[in-house]
Amino acid sequence: MLSIVEAIRQRATPESLALVQKDRSLTYAALFQQADALAADIRQHLPADLPAPVRTDRLRIGVHFPSSLEYVPLALATLLAGGCFVPIPDELADEEKRELATRTALDLVLVAEPLATWLPEATQPLGHLTLAGQKILLQRLPPIIPSFPTADFEALNPAFIRFSSGTTGKSKGVLLSHESLLERITAANEGLRIGAADRVLWVLPMAHHFAVSIILYLYHGATTLIEETHMGEDLLRAGATHAATVMYGSPVHYRQLVEAPPVAEWTTLRLAVATAAALDAATAEKFRARFHQDLVQGLGIIELGLPVLNLAGAQEAPEAIGLPLSAYECSLQDDTGHEPPQGDPGEICLRGKGMFDAYLDPWLPRAQALDANGWFPTGDLGRRDPAGRVTICGRKKTLINVGGMKVFPEEVERVLDSHPKVQRSLVEARLHPLYGEVPIVRYIPSPEGPPTTMELRNHCRTHLAGYKIPLLFSSVPDLPLTASGKLKRA
Structure with missing residues (x-):
């Protein structure tokens, strides 16, 4: 049976650097x-x-x-x-x-x-x-x-189990085999094009991203540069000092990076990928102005890896996740299972290489998790632009129906989070006798103090249609988060 570790070993150049963390390093020979x-x-x-x-x-x-x-x-x-x-x-x-x-x-x-x-x-x-x-x-x-059939588990040549973020409902144990891991890192690299000359600045938690990130870098012979802090100036200094060519992080890391003081000149960067949360256009524009590189958003999903990447449209549509990589297909489907008209939302459905092998608990083999045509429904809702690029507009389960009008909590949250007196917000539905549902919001105020309700209403009114404006604004000290830092929704 295939071993992903032995596959990495067979391709590795023993004397090349595999890992660097401050003054410590390991060659591939030392790593093995x-x-x-x-x-x-x-x-x-x-x-x-x-x-x-x-x-x-x-x-x-x-x-x-x-x-x-x-x-x-x-x-x-x-x-x-x-x-x-x-x-x-x-x-x-x-x-x-x-x-x-x-x-x-x-x-x-x-x-x-x-x-x-x-x-x-x-x-x-x-x-x-x-x-x-x-x-x-x-x-x-x-x-x-075990609550799962051990014979079926063993037959899959299991390599890795990781639980999904669980933003809505109970998280699922996602099982990947050695074969699926190899398929997906090979497919993802058709877009990333990481090779032995690359030095990847690593800022994400390994417990959440190891299998389809670190494994990919090792398999393709790159050097992974492990940065211990997430402060913008530390990231900038590390990227410059170690001549990093690739960065793979969340929008939070990039927001800190673009605001960092000029402690160093980072000129070797060739690819910056944003994942794990929605990228805002303002951060993408600031990044391009400062580093003369596009900030490329991608759809990272534990069930498939990195199937969609905005390589060609990062300037025209920075908030889009882009087009599927060559090993994948992406379909938007409405409630009837058909592609909606351009610009209308539909559930993002994917199929391609390296798909997960099973959900562990409750046990559900891949074939049973797909629809009749082999599509995996992600639960994310997206819109397609004239160039075919997809932009995520919300989650199917969190859609708020205001008198027949659709409100995506994520859209309202992006607007609220752009207010200088708001650190983070969470928009939810509340039942209403006339409209069925209305949006309400809880938000964490900035250290300078909370905004007034009128300030928030006026800010929303500038950017949103009236039916999307929350009926109630509540200031709170914190918000419920998943283990990977995403908002946890009821």
């Missing part, structure tokens, strides 16, 4: 030396009664470790040891971490010393690994009866 040693230690500590990878039930190994250079060899070691890699995001609450462990039926977990407080009391220590002088504890979790 560390990963091999860690994998051997994992296998050595397995108790006799635990199913080995050569038998049934592929081991599910959780990794609870900070984003860092060391995260990479540790993650690769879980795969080399015959396990299925399950990242456990550090920012989850203890209860959420325990739920993740239960839903994935984790066999083992690797945690940095000291022992994590969220682990069940009956967790059994199996020993420890040592990585860069740091002790990593190998723990066996109490037996959990």
